[in-house]
Amino acid sequence: MAGTPESAPGPFHVRNEFAAVELHIVPYGRGSRLHIAAGRTKSTGAIDATVLEALTLLTESELMQIVAYATDPETGGARLFGPPAAGHVETGDRVGAADAAGRRN
Structure with a gap:
């Protein structure tokens, strides 16, 4: 199913002493989103390129x-x-x- 972690390359893992997350790029509409699964909190979310670009600012x-x-x-x-x-x-x-x-x- 489009938009789920199973449809994307990855997973990629980013971790430090405070958190660990698993990242997937998932198709969404005409683009893609970054799907994030946080291991410690068991929470998930997906953000688009606009949000990622804003974070760089x-x-x-x-x-x-x-x-x-x-x-x-x-x-x-x-x-x-x-x-x-x-x-x-x-x-x-x-x-x-x-x-x-x-x-x-």
Whole structure:
């Protein structure tokens, strides 16, 4: 099935002392996405080239802020450590930038 890890080359593994992820490039629409499976958290997501390009524009400090936010139980990181914090709104599947803007790749 298109868009699943089974349809892509790989897997590629990236790891350090804090995390390990498995990467696949998957077909999606007229392009492709990077499918990411995080071993420790058992979470998955897929991001498109627009999001990857945007990451290259961020400073190390800005990237560290994103990681801090994602791993903070009081914000978006609640899913890493248990049930969402009070008032946290889950937005569902992570999507590429084009989908977030209402367009398909």
